[in-house]
Amino acid sequence: MKIYEKAPAKINLMLDVLHKRPDGYHEVEMVMTMVDLADRLEMSALPRDTIIISSQAGYIPLDEKNLAFQAARLIKDRYDVKSGVHIHLDKKIPVAAGLAGGSSDAAATLRGLNRLWDLNIPIEELQKLGAELGSDVPFCVTGGTALATGRGEKLTPVANPLQCWVILAKPPINVSTAEVYGKFRAAQVKEHPSAQGMIRAIEAGDFHGVCTRLGNVLEDVTLRLHPEVQQLKEGMLRLGADGALMSGSGPTVFGLVYKESKVARIYNGLRGFCKEVYAVRLLT
Ligand SMILES: C[C@](O)(CO)[C@H](O)COP(=O)(O)OP(=O)(O)OC[C@H]1O[C@@H](n2ccc(N)nc2=O)[C@H](O)[C@@H]1O
Numbered sequence: 001m002k003i004y005e006k007a008p009a010k011i012n013l014m015l016d017v018l019h020k021r022p023d024g025y026h027e028v029e030m031v032m033t034m035v036d037l038a039d040r041l042e043m044s045a046l047p048r049d050t051i052i053i054s055s056q057a058g059y060i061p062l063d064e065k066n067l068a069f070q071a072a073r074l075i076k077d078r079y080d081v082k083s084g085v086h087i088h089l090d091k092k093i094p095v096a097a098g099l100a101g102g103s104s105d106a107a108a109t110l111r112g113l114n115r116l117w118d119l120n121i122p123i124e125e126l127q128k129l130g131a132e133l134g135s136d137v138p139f140c141v142t143g144g145t146a147l148a149t150g151r152g153e154k155l156t157p158v159a160n161p162l163q164c165w166v167i168l169a170k171p172p173i174n175v176s177t178a179e180v181y182g183k184f185r186a187a188q189v190k191e192h193p194s195a196q197g198m199i200r201a202i203e204a205g206d207f208h209g210v211c212t213r214l215g216n217v218l219e220d221v222t223l224r225l226h227p228e229v230q231q232l233k234e235g236m237l238r239l240g241a242d243g244a245l246m247s248g249s250g251p252t253v254f255g256l257v258y259k260e261s262k263v264a265r266i267y268n269g270l271r272g273f274c275k276e277v278y279a280v281r282l283l284t
């Protein structure tokens with residue numbers, strides 16, 4: 001038997017860091033949503049007790065370092081599943097981009113194996129399992145648009161009627177999420193973005209309100225380490241995006257664009273100085 005799951009990329013429309021916790025994680029307030037750029041997972045049942053990961057992408061680990069592997073092992077251990085699975089990852093989301101590619105694969109694995117093995121695990125339980133794999137995984141289990149608090153695992157859904165284009169541009173640099181959080185200093189934050197303001201604008205379908213409320217306090221940290229991210233953001237706005245922001249800990253910058261007629265110009269303009277550019281729709 002085979003089943004399929006889509007694993008979409010996430011973007012952070014706002015991200016605020018409140019403080020560092022005794023466990024080393026940071027307390028955050030984020031509004032997250034998903035875009036129509038997705039990995040595709042094919043899960044095939046295996047009679048023997050093993051987990052096999054394959055992918056067309058040559059640049060991700062295929063062993064126990066892969067988050068899909070970790071998700072499969074977690075669900076097998078916790079629910080005492082003796083059969084195995086072959087998971088093929090058709091990667092479309094750029095890796096280490098701030099788009100939660102690995103987290104979304106892990107979440108899709110949890111959803112998929114719940115179906116493949118008829119486990120009937122409630123969605124809240126899948127989210128709890130997800131939190132053991134990474135802070136972005138619980139959100140990726142359900143997707144949609146949500147306010148995420150705690151270290152990212154406490155979720156409140158947000159009704160999102162917005163429709164727009166999202167241009168994603170990933171510069172060819174590696175950013176470590178742990179390093180960015182580690183270099184974050186609350187005292188250096190000039191302006192905290194407002195989660196409630198962002199949620200009100202989304203729920204009202206106020207596209208321009210959303211664009212003016214975009215904010216990510218991790219942006220300054222990554223921009224100091226990699227000034228090319230700032231140039232990409234400026235380029236995005238200069239070419240006509242209605243709003244632009246770095247996603248997560250970066251380095252991907254996304255631009256929100258209302259009018260379809262502007263998309264090709266921004267896409268082509270960015271391709272002039274960045275190889276990895278995508279024009280996709282917001283998933284609502
Ligand atoms: C930047 C975001 O992607 C925004 O959505 C997330 O906050 C990070 O999510 P993630 O990549 O799933 O992060 P995890 O794998 O849980 O953690 C990676 C590292 O980031 C730091 N980290 C992460 C989340 C958080 N709330 N506080 C942290 O300080 C920790 O040093 C942790 O060791």
Ligand SMILES: Nc1ncnc2c1ncn2[C@@H]1O[C@H](COP(=O)(O)OP(=O)(O)OP(=O)(O)O)[C@@H](O)[C@H]1O
Nearest residue numbers: 066067095096097098099100101102103105136248
């Ligand atoms: N299924 C997977 N897909 C992509 N990368 C994976 C996967 N499993 C493990 N990794 C490893 O995880 C690391 C981060 O990749 P990922 O694409 O998840 O980052 P990210 O988009 O920055 O995540 P986030 O936004 O949650 O911080 C990479 O070093 C990669 O080798």
